[in-house]
Amino acid sequence: MSDHSLEADMDNPEGSPPHLLTLEDLPDIIILSICNFLDAHVINMLMQMSMRFNHLLSGDHYWRMRIGHRWPKLYPAIPVDPFDWQQACVEREHAHKVWTNVDDCLEHFTYNAGLFASVDAVHLMQDGQLLATGSRDRYLSLLNLQKYDVNKPTSKGDMKIYSNCKIHKGWIWSIKSLDNVLATASWDTYIRRLDLNADLTMIDNFKCKSAVLDIHIEPNGIIAAGYDSRLYLVDPREGAVTSMKIHKRPVLCLSVDDHFIVSGSEDKTISVFDRTAGKVMKTVELESFPMCLHCMDNQLWIGDKGGKLNLCDTTGGVFHLVDTYEVGHLGKVTGIVSTRGALYTCSTDRTVKILEPTRNPDTINTLTSHTGDVAGISYQNRVLASAGSDVCVGIWRPKPTDVLTL
Template sequence: MCDASVVEDTGTNSEQWSLGNIPVEIFLHICSYLDARFITNSMSLVCKRFHEILSDSAIWRSRISKRWGSKYPPIPVNADDFNWRLACVNIEDQYELWNRKDIKIKSVLRKDIHYAAVDAIHLMNSGLLCVSGSRDRSIMLWDLSNVLNGGTEVPYQVSTDAHKGWIWQLASCGETVYSCSWDTTIKAWNLTHDLQLLSVFKCQTPALSLACTSNLVAAGTYNRNVVIFDTRVGGSQVSLYTAHHGAVLALSMSGDFIISASEDQTLAVWDQRAGKVFKKLNLYENKDEDKAFPMCLSFSNDLLYVGDSKSQLHLLNPAQGKFDIVESYQVGHTEKLTCVKHSMGSILTSSTDRTVRISTPTKNPETIAIIRSQAGEVARFDYTNNVLAVGGTDNALEFWLPCST
């Protein structure tokens, strides 16, 4: 109970501490020994007073500051609008999970299913389903729920000859998954029961990158174009733009913007509403001497991360459409970055150096954990709901799954 209690003690009245009157400073000191998720999901529900105390965003902001300093979030935010409690829960969850990965996470390696490099991998259904695409032209569905529930096997279904060329990337919206390929097509598949082909979108040249929203799917192509299709009007393209002088290696869509990255060393921001390139920028001051080029993107939570061929990670601030470069740094990889994905709680990066690194989502990322891939050079990964799926050049996939409790 949260009511203060008064007891008789040797003939005098003395007030005892209870949940209703414990000093705030002592309560918060006790909370400092507990993890943020437990405090949010349990302590805040004990009584109305605890709920009121823990609803103060200043408490969560202070907790983050004591642990991570002024480096989080990595770009300035409006403190009144930022969800400090959610951020604190996320960053502490990710740090605890990966800092203790030897006891909290198990890995499952699957070889000799695909018989060529696995360049495309995508998680769906909160991490319970994985879709993989390979240079062997097949797509496979992997049911991870068995392992997440304590089993050892990862059942799978195979769709051979899904494309006539290497499958390069996957993306999904709802129950529809899209695959792009060197055979110059994007294909839409329904996953309600198994892999069923819904439609084909023709790009004319090899499709190297892919992004989608509820009604649009876009592909970055080998011949410098970004081709956009409206899934409601069939397989004909509804828009096409050329903002680069080289192959488009990565795409991301958010709101009205499409971000494209090219081997010509540039990024382009396409404004869908205006139908034009909103901004184009080069990450490298000396284009002639520095041959680095962007290879992968992560665009969400008002942040844009770009990984490049010289193992650098670049942070850009999309605020007000400026897309200013905030920082460029090394996160520990020794070869080109192949994939990056960030959230409130972590930054994950992969490389051809055969590692996936988990770092803090601070302005200067600090390494939490390093995963050494058993699948070869890491071509791509996906991460959602604490499930990590890695595709590699040794014809293999590796799944990192939270241990069942």
Template sequence: MASTPEMEFDYDSDGEISEDPERQAMDYVSRVLSTVTLQDKASRTPHTLPMEVQDEMLHGGLDLKKSPVSGEDGEVKSLLLLLPLELLLHILSYLDARFILCVLPLVCHTLRYIVSEKMTWRVRVQKKIHAKFPIQEQKDFDWPSACIQLEEHTSHWSDNGNREHYSLADGHYASVDAVLLLQGGSLCVTGSRDRNVCLWDLRNLGRDQEKATVKPLGTDKTGTHKGWAWTLAACENRVCSGSWDSTIKIWDIGAEGQMVQDIRGRAAILCLAYLPDILLAGSYDKRVSAYDPRAASPLIKSRKIHSSPVLSIVADDRHIVSGSEDRTLVVFDRRVNAVLQRIQLDNYLFCMSYQSPQLWAGDNHGLVHMYGSHGGTFQHLRTFDVGHESQITGIWHSAGILYTTSTDKTMKVHIPTDPPTTITSQSHNCVVNGVSVAGRTVAAASGGQTLEIWRFPE
């Protein structure tokens, strides 16, 4: 069993929080999710930099003027491959990116070489989007995956794109505040103010009029939790749910959603991050707590590192990053067991999405912030206004696509360029509280008591 790096956190003298969790939750939502209008944003200028033309995209390891192949004796192996590489790439631009990546390497060594070259994909992306991408230069950036994600999502979300939409209303009878797709999008977990956590089986959704099956987790007749089910996180087949009742419950999805652990905290659990060796929770009492779910006594350490409730948290094997209502972003270094950075912000970060080295975050004024990690520290790179009129409640990003949801009743889909290029804005009849993406499926949590599902064809 891998050892768990300890966080040298200590309890301070704060007593137990005895306030009624339902009232506490209502006060929190009234304060943190109060509406911010466009007029409030008018005086705020996003800190964006002008787009830079990346001429190096067209200069690199490949000579676009020459044919990439001939035999050792000078004999051309294929008339098609006699063409200059620039023409070959133009021809390939009419083919599906996933087809190019999966099929063409099987044809011949030359096409395998072309497909494996980073410059092939950089040229393809640059010709399609005409903007700085990626925002942060990365030596090991996965250009093929980014290109596939960009092209497929752009195609499916276009005005005539091929996608299916389902509004699932059979699981909850109150606002859905948390959503998480599992197993490539075949399963989904939701948390709601009705105190339930529901497991949705989406595998038969849309097939011969079949519906998604839904199952509340737990056996308590009053609900999965005794307070609002507010946040979710997953690691492999284990899902954890955090609630305003100050508990974290862990469920085994491989065992049909059986509960395997019930962890009692000191205050409402507002955000979670789940890694193989550690479970992290940000709570209403300004603390970040670390647990080892494998241990009989799971609490490792807990420490108050903020002066207001902790709203969002992300982590990897080195960093723990937490955002708070106190308008700070705190970076904790797991290797040295110490706070590495404390970044003061103008607004507070309500949600975050982290794939090293990029951290994307949405704030209470509808702005998107992008941070990059380099040399162990995080640096603020950009702030963008992507068109939301109030709080950003959910954010999800990958190499080639960016999703945001807001209390302005929209979900927006963007290409993560500098600045982000918005592909579509999906309007809803109620606030949208979060988003999750996996495989061909996009899921959003609705304040209108529904789970919204979009699915792309294979």
């Protein structure tokens, strides 16, 4: 018997099962190297299966290094503490994978049945299953996206569950929702609240003194941007509408939280109204007037008339203008949505862009399915919708096979 065979027999005495090498037998550095080739959501599942993997991969260090290695630009665009680096990594990798492989990962279709004019507003709700649209033919439509099967083109007609041209007498310019209440605002100067549980029966309506260009809805009120340079504050409990003038020109866009009302105007300023103090805390001046706003994670993103993105640091309520970026839009930036996975923008240049959510963001993809201006976008639960002047709505949603386990 050779010395090698003797050693093997001593390591594996007769009757004992042979030892099978598993991932848990590998050194930490090898496991981390293997993880670099796995999708982030796969690693997330591994962590739930093994205490060792969970201990090795939990915490911020690995996930920050992973993001920094793949995307070296500053992320988040404004530092946030605390910050869930693991979840952020899952979101970034998924967004990058999906939007660089649109045909493989997403179903894309357009909807134009019963539309006869430019679509100005889109709003996704109920986890991206319902889509409300407002168009210049004054129609408010409600679509159930779950009823459309891309393999059955005739099922597109099944999506429409509501359509009415008598809700407003002017263009419907903004649509928002909260729970089962849908709020609409129009050039006819009215804001209306509709009950999603009762076939969009009107709950109440409120008249302003000018066209309403944007709205924010919250449990005890509505805040509206007026063409007459005023902010309107609606209290449905009292049926009261009050206003305040803090801009010199029409107010075009809003971003609101519990502390601040941030408004953008044609006077080329962003106004920060402190809700507790009841006064304007700061005014930020821009080179080109703002068209759209979105605030998240200490960062306020502003899309402007010149096609640029502006970034403000909102940490501690400072609202400091950090920088302005060229991202490739050739027209006005008409819509912006910020997520931890990507920035979504749209423009009168007929495109929708998906950008990295970093300082000086790079483009992941540019969608060119519209043949007219894109007036707005909505994003929820990995579903993207766009409003087009080409009399249609664009929709991108995950294919059934694109299942992400978080």
